[in-house]
Amino acid sequence: MAKLFFALPLHETAPELIDWRDRRPWPGLPVPEINLHLTLAFLGEADEATQARLMAAAERQHCPPLRIPLDQTGWFHRAKAAWVGPSEWPNELNVLAKALRRHGERLGLGNGEQGYRPHVTLSRKAGEAPAELPAPDFVLTADHFCLYRSVSTPDGVCYQPLACWPLRA
Ligand code: 2AM
Secondary structure (H helix, E strand, O other), X not given: OEEEEEEEEOOOHXXXXXXXXXXXXXXXXXXXXXXXXXXXXXEEEEOHHHHHHHHHHHHOOOEOOEEEEEOEEEEEOOOOEEEEEOOXXXXXXXXXXXXXXXXXXXXXXOOOOOOOOOOEEEEEOOOOOOOOOOOOOEEEEEOEEEEEEEEEEOOEEEEEEEEEEEOEO
């Protein structure tokens, strides 16, 4: 069994975001640069056969490359996650996230969550919201998406990409 999720990797935006975060007061425990991602669909525990079916479904998915501004900070009170995310985002991102969540649901996965709020978590165990100003001013340009496996290690959780697929019109 493996704990899975679909996400957009951050690549060149990740070091910029880390640098930006670390230059200002930011609540909580910082997420390491290598773990930064924008979740598309949380899936949860899946066996190998289910994983193979998820990959086959992802292979058939069509979505153009995405340009997502990261121009807002935010805080999930219950999850204690402090994040940056877009104030507005392309509808194609909603469509992709929904399709991937549906693939998971057909296989009995997911958390049944309805709303999708794109974000990049920059810290966990955050007891308060990050300051809104100065606002971040980054752009995530995504030309592929990946299926990740979440692995617990003595040094903390790490996210391993299992497979990636291109975003193309
Ligand atoms: P987060 O970035 O808001 O923490 C891997 O764990 C990814 O799946 C993380 O990006 C996390 O979102 C998200 N995630 C973890 N548990 C979740 C849950 N129960 N429901 C929705 N998303 C979850």
